Amino acid sequence: MILWLLKRLLQAVLVMVAMSIIVFVGLNVIGNPVDILISPDADQAERLRVIAELGLDQPLVWQYVGFLKAALHGDLGNSYVFNQPALQVILQRMPATLELAVIAVGFAALVGLPLGLYAGLRSESWLAKFLMAGSILGFSLPTFWIGLMLIMVFAVQLGWLPSGGRGETASLFGLQWSFLTADGWRHLLLPALNLSLFKMALIMRLTRAGVREVLPQDYIRYARARGLTERRVISLHVLKNIMIPVVTVIGIEFGSVIAFSVVTETIFAWPGMGKLIIDSINVLDRPIIVAYLLLIVVVFVWINFAVDVVYTLLDPRVRLGEKGSAR
Amino acid sequence: MTQVPDQTPIPAAGPVGGATRGPWARVARDFARSPLAMTALVVLALVVLAAVFAPLLTPQNPYDLMQLDIMDGMLEPGSPSAAGGYTYLLGTDDQGRDLFSAILYGLRISLSVGVVAALVAALVGASLGLFAAYVGGRTETAIMRLVDLQLSFPSILVALMILAFLGKGVQNVVLALIIVEWASYARTARGTALVESRREYIQAADCLGVPMSRIIFRHLLPNCLPPLIVMATIQVARAISLEATLSFLGLGVPVTEPSLGLLISNGYQYLLSGQYWLSFYPGIALLVTIVAINLVGDQFRDVFNPKGRG
Numbered sequence: 163m164i165l166w167l168l169k170r171l172l173q174a175v176l177v178m179v180a181m182s183i184i185v186f187v188g189l190n191v192i193g194n195p196v197d198i199l200i201s202p203d204a205d206q207a208e209r210l211r212v213i214a215e216l217g218l219d220q221p222l223v224w225q226y227v228g229f230l231k232a233a234l235h236g237d238l239g240n241s242y243v244f245n246q247p248a249l250q251v252i253l254q255r256m257p258a259t260l261e262l263a264v265i266a267v268g269f270a271a272l273v274g275l276p277l278g279l280y281a282g283l284r285s286e287s288w289l290a291k292f293l294m295a296g297s298i299l300g301f302s303l304p305t306f307w308i309g310l311m312l313i314m315v316f317a318v319q320l321g322w323l324p325s326g327g328r329g330e331t332a333s334l335f336g337l338q339w340s341f342l343t344a345d346g347w348r349h350l351l352l353p354a355l356n357l358s359l360f361k362m363a364l365i366m367r368l369t370r371a372g373v374r375e376v377l378p379q380d381y382i383r384y385a386r387a388r389g390l391t392e393r394r395v396i397s398l399h400v401l402k403n404i405m406i407p408v409v410t411v412i413g414i415e416f417g418s419v420i421a422f423s424v425v426t427e428t429i430f431a432w433p434g435m436g437k438l439i440i441d442s443i444n445v446l447d448r449p450i451i452v453a454y455l456l457l458i459v460v461v462f463v464w465i466n467f468a469v470d471v472v473y474t475l476l477d478p479r480v481r482l483g484e485k486g487s488a489r
Numbered sequence: 490m491t492q493v494p495d496q497t498p499i500p501a502a503g504p505v506g507g508a509t510r511g512p513w514a515r516v517a518r519d520f521a522r523s524p525l526a527m528t529a530l531v532v533l534a535l536v537v538l539a540a541v542f543a544p545l546l547t548p549q550n551p552y553d554l555m556q557l558d559i560m561d562g563m564l565e566p567g568s569p570s571a572a573g574g575y576t577y578l579l580g581t582d583d584q585g586r587d588l589f590s591a592i593l594y595g596l597r598i599s600l601s602v603g604v605v606a607a608l609v610a611a612l613v614g615a616s617l618g619l620f621a622a623y624v625g626g627r628t629e630t631a632i633m634r635l636v637d638l639q640l641s642f643p644s645i646l647v648a649l650m651i652l653a654f655l656g657k658g659v660q661n662v663v664l665a666l667i668i669v670e671w672a673s674y675a676r677t678a679r680g681t682a683l684v685e686s687r688r689e690y691i692q693a694a695d696c697l698g699v700p701m702s703r704i705i706f707r708h709l710l711p712n713c714l715p716p717l718i719v720m721a722t723i724q725v726a727r728a729i730s731l732e733a734t735l736s737f738l739g740l741g742v743p744v745t746e747p748s749l750g751l752l753i754s755n756g757y758q759y760l761l762s763g764q765y766w767l768s769f770y771p772g773i774a775l776l777v778t779i780v781a782i783n784l785v786g787d788q789f790r791d792v793f794n795p796k797g798r799g
Contacts, residue, residue: 177638177641180638185650188650188651188653188654298780298783299780301783302726302776302779302780302783303776303779304730304733304734304750304772304775304776304779305734306733306734306737306738306750306753307733307753307768307772307775307776310753310757310760310768310772311769311772313760313761314760314765314768314769317761318760318761318763318765325761417643418643421642421643421645421646422643422645424645424649424738425645425734425737425738428737428738429757439649439653440738440739440740443649443652443653443740444739444740451653455650455653458646459642462641462642462646466641
């Protein structure tokens with residue numbers, strides 16, 4: 163187990179190094195680092211001085227080592243727009259994004275699981291068929307357009323919910339959160355729903371497929387033969403067995419929810435990391451872009467790592483050390 | 490699966506494009522069995538035709554400023570034009586641009602970006618996948634590790650990363666979409682090739698002393714095609730959707746070549762003041778296109794999958 167963990171850890175670190183090289187090369191080969199790191203207002207003498215100071219006259223490999231060293235110390239340069247350390251600017255916006263992502267995944271699971279369970283148990287009913295057709299639509303509809311339509315219906319025409327912003331926030335652990343206030347919840351509802359629709363459809367289909375796979379198994383028939391109530395059969399035997407893939411997918415999809423929050427945050431003017439990166443790309447605030455990309459890579463690698471570990475712990479059939487454990 | 494699917498040995502015998510008889514005629518027949526898929530195919534054909542013949546079908550060229558009448562700005566759907574002559578079926582934007590025309594012209598860009606990106610990605614990805622399966626060893630491991638690495642990140646993030654470095658523009662979007670999509674093709678192509686290369690007809694060809702290149706191109710490739718065709722169909726829809734999303738975020742196509750995503754984005758600022766049509770109708774066009782492609786792709790999957798055949 164320890165050996166497997168170490169091996170998996172090493173892989174995660176390797177991926178992070180590989181991605182940092184890609185970001186670095188992207189910066190240096192495709193873009194001109196001088197333009198990126200020096201403000202466009204600087205004159206020639208200033209440019210040369212900064213080039214020497216930043217070590218841009220050094221070989222690329224040494225530059226990369228310096229870049230990595232600074233990055234490990236959390237020093238990714240100052241944002242041109244905010245005039246603060248880039249990492250700090252991003253971390254300030256992280257709670258907003260995390261809050262949105264967690265609630266969206268929560269929605270997806272709370273709605274997707276029961277609906278999927280129903281569609282699996284009563285797969286011939288018209289409601290189940292309707293749900294499955296709806297889930298195809300959930301896959302096909304582009305997220306950003308659903309977001310606009312949600313605003314159109316609920317904010318503009320019905321006027322029930324606000325169209326953007328975080329609303330009132332309350333402080334917890336020194337950070338600002340929207341989910342602690344009623345006004346914050348009103349602001350959270352639409353973006354979280356928007357972000358969760360795709361995942362809801364996914365969890366629903368997954369649960370349904372799982373139920374249909376588990377139901378004909380011998381142990382379900384045996385449980386029924388023992389005279390257990392239907393409720394107990396479902397909650398104990400069916401649910402337990404379909405939870406492994408569902409939990410894995412929820413874990414993996416959490417990362418993709420954070421990625422797709424870029425879209426939702428832009429539509430609903432949600433002041434999180436996603437909106438920040440789009441704004442930064444549009445005004446070419448390069449330090450923020452680099453810091454965001456590196457940070458998101460780290461987040462992703464750790465999410466994948468955590469999912470792998472949890473998966474292994476949950477499912478005794480996954481044998482450690484074998485080729486399959488690296489998935 | 491004990492019985493060999495009847496389609497497998499046939500393509501090796503004759504040219505792939507056999508018109509009336511042969512495997513492709515059967516595919517067409519099986520495809521036509523689903524009314525839903527046929528409807529989707531007809532809708533898709535109409536969408537493509539509308540995009541191709543957009544200049545003939547639209548009352549104005551929406552990007553020729555001479556043809557725009559500022560007096561007709563922000564008209565609701567169904568309003569007549571001030572100068573008379575025609576009706577703005579789907580309304581106009583602030584510059585008096587007919588939305589119906591803009592949607593058809595936008596479809597051209599969305600469709601061509603999606604199709605070109607998906608096809609080039611298919612070519613690159615499938616070649617690399619087949620190559621990996623063929624050479625094996627370290628090269629295979631390296632290619633497939635790269636595929637794994639890329640597929641562990643969501644597509645929008647990869648595209649975002651590429652466009653952050655390259656900047657916007659039609660070529661850059663196409664390039665980003667290709668880089669996003671090649672990995673899934675490579676995985677599918679390699680997987681299929683590994684399965685197919687162990688089949689009897691390949692062994693038979695090998696025993697007959699058929700040259701390697703002929704085995705790969707005339708025997709292996711045609712039999713690896715079905716899953717790749719299914720994938721290519723679905724990936725066109727994904728590419729169109731992703732392009733629309735990127736354009737909506739302001740990272741995709743430039744203002745001079747507005748795709749459906751950019752039209753929706755332009756309409757977004759008027760949404761809050763109640764001018765819904767500027768975002769709504771391009772979105773419907775996008776939705777219809779994507780759903781139609783997905784339904785056609787789903788039917789392809791059923792047709793090509795021997796297990797699903799009734």
